[in-house]
Amino acid sequence: MTKDIKKETLKKISDEKIKIKSKSYFQLLNILLYGISVVLILTGIYIFNLMFYLPSRSQRMLPQESTTNYLSLFPWPLLIAGSMIVGLIIFVYRNYEGGYKKHLAITAGIIFFIILFGGALVAGANLNEELERKPHFKRFYQWNEDNFVPRGHQRMNPDRLPSPMQ
Amino acid sequence: MNFDSLSDEELALYMQQNNGQGIEILMERYEKPLLRYAKRLILDPDCAEDAIQNTFIATYQNINSYDTKRPFSPWIYRIAHNKTINEIRSHKPQIKLDEINVIPDSKTQIDINTEIDIKKLRHKLTSKIDLLPIKYKEVIVLRYFEDKNYDEISDILKIPKNTVGVRIKRGLDKLKIFIDIKYKDYL
Numbered sequence: 001m002t003k004d005i006k007k008e009t010l011k012k013i014s015d016e017k018i019k020i021k022s023k024s025y026f027q028l029l030n031i032l033l034y035g036i037s038v039v040l041i042l043t044g045i046y047i048f049n050l051m052f053y054l055p056s057r058s059q060r061m062l063p064q065e066s067t068t069n070y071l072s073l074f075p076w077p078l079l080i081a082g083s084m085i086v087g088l089i090i091f092v093y094r095n096y097e098g099g100y101k102k103h104l105a106i107t108a109g110i111i112f113f114i115i116l117f118g119g120a121l122v123a124g125a126n127l128n129e130e131l132e133r134k135p136h137f138k139r140f141y142q143w144n145e146d147n148f149v150p151r152g153h154q155r156m157n158p159d160r161l162p163s164p165m166q
Numbered sequence: 167m168n169f170d171s172l173s174d175e176e177l178a179l180y181m182q183q184n185n186g187q188g189i190e191i192l193m194e195r196y197e198k199p200l201l202r203y204a205k206r207l208i209l210d211p212d213c214a215e216d217a218i219q220n221t222f223i224a225t226y227q228n229i230n231s232y233d234t235k236r237p238f239s240p241w242i243y244r245i246a247h248n249k250t251i252n253e254i255r256s257h258k259p260q261i262k263l264d265e266i267n268v269i270p271d272s273k274t275q276i277d278i279n280t281e282i283d284i285k286k287l288r289h290k291l292t293s294k295i296d297l298l299p300i301k302y303k304e305v306i307v308l309r310y311f312e313d314k315n316y317d318e319i320s321d322i323l324k325i326p327k328n329t330v331g332v333r334i335k336r337g338l339d340k341l342k343i344f345i346d347i348k349y350k351d352y353l
């Protein structure tokens with residue numbers, strides 16, 4: 001026997017005191033979604049910026065190895081991390097109204113290009129050098145280089161050499 | 167208030183402005199088509215009814231998220247689709263269907279403006295459609311049983327319009343094995 005869906009639904013709404021979610025609730029969700037998108041885009045740009053900046057930093061600090069092949073200092077894990085961020089951005093974008101209508105490969109290509117180009121622009125600017133002047137950031141950059149730049153941990157960093165007094 | 171003169175979009179706006187009043191009118195309008203859609207996707211009629219009941223509750227709760235500038239029908243079908251898929255996942259699996267291996271002809275161009283003779287095809291599809299994988303079944307049900315156009319199907323399933331066309335083509339290709347659809351004759 002089929003049930004009376006209309007009657008049962010109205011009864012359930014009344015019995016369980018189901019309320020309508022307010023407009024402000026959905027507005028807040030939208031703001032959150034936009035906020036997450038912006039944070040993801042900025043994070044992606046910063047990661048790609050690091051990817052471009054760290055090899056040149058290593059080369060700069062190792063003048064005797066200035067001819068080192070750029071690829072041998074390339075931080076591949078950062079490329080993977082940046083690509084994962086791009087994937088997340090695409091996932092969020094496709095949840096926007098109309099986002100799913102765009103061709104996935106084209107969307108992915110455009111987002112990847114924007115993040116990559118943004119990262120290259122930031123790496124070309126003075127931002128990293130400025131940040132490195134602050135002790136916390138200096139340690140952060142050093143950590144990134146030690147962990148993500150191949151042979152980065154091997155180089156003779158004057159900052160890390162034991163002091164002659166020790 | 168005479169609700170009969172209101173379009174679905176106007177009724178949804180009325181609900182937004184009046185704390186959900188008018189939901190019963192919406193249920194009267196959509197119960198039959200949504201239940202028909204759910205029953206095509208899910209083999210168990212009780213589960214289909216549960217899915218549609220959950221659809222109306224979700225519609226009531228989330229009516230303020232509906233953008234009244236956009237058509238209402240794809241919005242509520244989208245909710246019904248999600249609830250039906252949830253029901254399918256939470257119960258025993260449907261027939262496992264990828265046993266049918268058809269390699270679609272990638273060179274075939276699909277003209278999405280060309281329509282198949284729907285009445286003739288619907289009659290042939292009815293008995294065998296349950297054999298299809300869900301991703302083909304849903305587009306064929308929406309297109310040939312619910313009379314939705316490609317734009318609406320794209321909105322309901324949240325997939326690009328071209329993907330809708332490709333899935334319909336592949337679904338019909340798979341069904342060709344079971345029934346004599348000479349659908350190219352209809353194109």
